[in-house]
Amino acid sequence: MAYGTEYAPRRIHNDYFGVDIGLRGRWLLTVITASCAAGFSLVGYDNGIMGGIVGLGEFNKTFNNPDANTIGNIVSLYEIGCFFGALSTFVVGDFLGRRRTILISSLFMIAGAVIQAASSSVGIMILGRIISGLGMGAINSTVPILQAETSPAISRGQLVALDLTVLNIGIVVSYWVDYAFGFSGLTGSKVWRIPIALQCVFIVVLMACTLVIPETPRWLASKGREAEAIAVLERLHNASIDSEEVQNSFAGIQQALQHERAASNTGWNALFASDRIQTRKRLFLACFIQAAQQLSGINALIYYSGTLFSKSIGLDEHKSALMAGGLNMCLILGSTISIFLIDRVGRKKLLIPCIAGMSLVMCAQTGLVKKTQEGGGAIYGRAASAMLFVFEFFFSLGFQATVWLIPSEVLPLLIRTKGSALSTASNWIFNFAVVKFTPSALENIQWKTYIVFAILNACWVPVIYFMLPETKGRNLEEIDELFTTDGWHIDTAHAAADTKAAAHQSNDVEYADADTGSHKGSHKDEHIITSTLDSKAN
Structure with a gap:
């Protein structure tokens, strides 16, 4: 006997605040993706x-010409705020859920933006930066989980890659906003206050989209709210409660929860358990891939691209600003291409050659910058400039989207929030280290800075090859099957997992296609939903 949709609650996401506008199928997935994209932007x-702002004369005038160390603190202490913001979801993320974490964190970001835009002392500016960082760290930790837990397996990577393309658009917009205000002839503190305040536009879009989407079915199920989880699955698939899509999705979530609960406890020490589903190994992989991204050197380019063009290559201030803006257009190009490749080629086949390419580019950059700084001629400077463009292209093509996709894929459901908090915190703490020490490195060891990044990138390749499984095309529950081998080596051709993945891909129905109104009846795993609703009714 199947239970109709009347047994599931109609208003499924108004725990504290939210607006239920009845989104289903394609439209629901679109708004969820828009919310995640706004977070990444x-x-x-x-x-x-x-x-760009810290180099403006009006900014330095407002803060009494701060020295290099103070400037470094203004920029880098934001990352410390992000670090603690990410860690905060370790404590409250599982309690609040995905939606409420994002909404509350957005309020922190608005408060931080207002404080920064209104500041007139270094202390107040740093306070605003830290408050913004607290909100950003929590959002950054939660948004990838929201996207992964609501996306169909066959296009999960594509949607995350789309989110990262929007992130790159945000970077490019920030550079050209800096350029427009810095070289437009405007005077007064508005040349830096307005660009800071403009981030509120992104925050408002993020909050508006998040207010009208439901909580993820996997989080609801993990909290014993099965009827609500089923209702969300109905909306995601745009199908009835007894449809094959809803039945199979809910059965997979329930079976994964049972498997994880049987394999380990759910306390704090569960994060580091060496159990049947290899929780400790999966946490290591999530943290490793985030740290590796930062230590690749990418944010040395993004934060200090103008400095790299001026100090390393010798361009004047205006040309450096133009080149910095153009450089980050490469991020959009690479990440746009990755949208079409990540779910076809796979994560590892994009990661390994692109990271190897980044290492080779940094090797070439070392020699070119050395020649430039020794007065070897303009041709070496132009070649060094080109290498920075190639590096960012490789990064955005293979490294960027996978870094935010892999943690949400490999972490078990029961510790996904806490594990994502730790992995995102590792991203921000290494981001802080790179941002803090890059100016000193460029000043003291000069061209040798690039060889450090070349060596680090070369080290990531064997770790990824031997330890990271291929997750393309598998739903989040099937990925557990990939972590059943002993030791730290992962057998990516695990027969059981591949068999399940193949079956899943042949039956997977895209949410976007579900708007045609698929309501196929099926009794497969129906007893799970029936018994769940029976227990809730008693």
Whole structure:
């Protein structure tokens, strides 16, 4: 006997605040993706905006010409705020859920933006930066989970790659906003206050989209709210409760929860458990891939691209600003291409050659910058400039989207929030280290800075090859099957997992296509939903 949709609650996401406008199928997935994209665009805008502002004469005039160390603190302490913001979701993320974490964190970001835009002392500016960072870290930790837990397996990577393309657009927008205000002839503190305040536009879009979407079915199920989880699955698939899509999705979530609960406890030590589903290994992979991204050197380019063009290559201030804006257009190009490749080629086949390419580019950059700084001629400077463009293209093509996709894929459901908090925190703490020490490195070891990044990128290749499984095309529950081998090596051709993945891909129905109104009846796994609703009714 199947239960109709009347047994599931109609208003499924108004725990504290929210607006239920009845989104289903394609439209629901579109708004969820828009919410996630707005969160990532905010990351991009905030990462890029300060790099240009701190070099403006009006900014330095307002803050009494701060020295290099003070400037470094203004820029880098934002990352410390992000670090603690990400860690905060370790404590409250599972309690609040995905939606409420994003909404509350957005309020922190608005408060931080207002404080920064109104500041007139270094202390107040740093306070605003830290408050914004707290909100950003929590958003950055939660948005990838929201996207992964609501996306169909066959296009999950594509949607995350789309989010990262929007992040890159945010970076590019921030650079050209800096350029427009810095070289437009405007005077007064508005040339830096307005660019900072403009981030509120991204925050408002993020909050508006998040207010009208439901909580993820996987989080609801993990909290024992199965009827609400089923209702969300109905909306995601735009199908009835007894349809094959809803039945199979809910059964997979329930089975994964049972498997994870049987394999380990759900306390704090569960994060580091060496259990049947290899939780400790999966946490290591999530944290490793985030740290590796930062240590690749990408944010040395994004934050200090103008400095790299001026100090390393010898361009004047105006040309450096133009080149910095153009450089980050490569991020959009690479990430746009990755949208079409990540779910076809796979994560590892994009990661490995692109990271190897980044290492080779940094090797070439080392020699070219050395020649430039030794007065070897303009041709070496032009070649060094070109290498920075190639590096960012490789990064955005293979490294960028996978870094935010892999943690949400490999982490078990029961510790996904806490694990994502730690992995995102590792991203921000290494981001802080790179941003803090890059200016000193460029000043003291000069061209040798690039060889450090070349060596680090070369080290990531064997780790990814031997330890990271291919998750393309598998739903989040099937990925557990990939972590059943002993030791730290992962057998990516695990027969059981591949068999399940193949079956899933042949039956997977895109949410976008579900708007045609698929209501196929099926009794497969129906007893799980029936028994769940029976228990809720008693």
